[in-house]
Amino acid sequence: MNKPVSRNVVDAFYKAYAARDADKVAPFIHDDVEWTISGPVDFLPFCGTHRGKANILDLIRHGVPRVLRTYSFVPETIVIDGDQVAMLSRQSARRTADGRAICYRVANIMRFRDDKVIENFSLIDSYDVVEQVLGQQLMVAGGAGAGNGGLVAV
């Protein structure tokens, strides 16, 4: 384990990250960071694994805003244990294409090294996010949801 990260550092990072201000986030990102967002890359192009500080800052500046523009990122829970931090947040955004409002929860698990994020894994309720981003209900090929009257056979 690396040295523990202080709550002050986590709070400062969160404030910069919530504002989606890449210049203010930059000092908290390790050069060798690995940043993963779970979800279907073919529907949500910002998902997947991104490596290196420059790529992460580009993701914040350009990658995510191509799809949605976040205007609120509110923490529900922040858990700090040694060099690891887990955050549960509610993210509110607007689709870049038409301004439609989107809201979902995000979980982040991060590891800090020398007060910088060296590893992040973001987990989202990806089915819900894809439906909101596409603005339509998803369909399971050849299947029916329980809400359609027939319980899916699983």
Place this chain on the structure above:
Amino acid sequence: MTKPVPRSVVEGFYKALASADFATLDPYLHEDVVWTISGPVDVLPFCGPRHGKELVLKLLDRDIPVFLEKRRLIPSAMLIDGDRVAVFGKLMASRGDIGRRISYHIAQFVRFENEKVVEYVSLIDSFDAVEQVLGKQITAPGSIRAGDGELVAI
């Protein structure tokens, strides 16, 4: 914040949860526990909130096993901070009817009160989970997945 939860209690709770021994799990649950699994309720009926110990035990003992058997959490991180706990990992399970193995990412945020779980929130990579549970690819009406050669219009 209520009083901190000892690591031994957290480990005892997860051991009971993993063993599916509900007599052992019972004392770890607060009478007013709220247990929420994020995800599309119409496709995965075990998602959504459950209020009260009785409904939570029914969820774990009967509702989820209808869909997923032999559930096993493979944690990659367990963080404890005061009365709050965060666990990240992969949930492994099988669909008993067809013997398919399933695994998806999960993040759990748990709050303890007097050494009992009073709040549980889990986020799952629900898009991935639905495709695996149903064994079918998800599509959106009128859209083309980027994996098929074109980027969806978002």
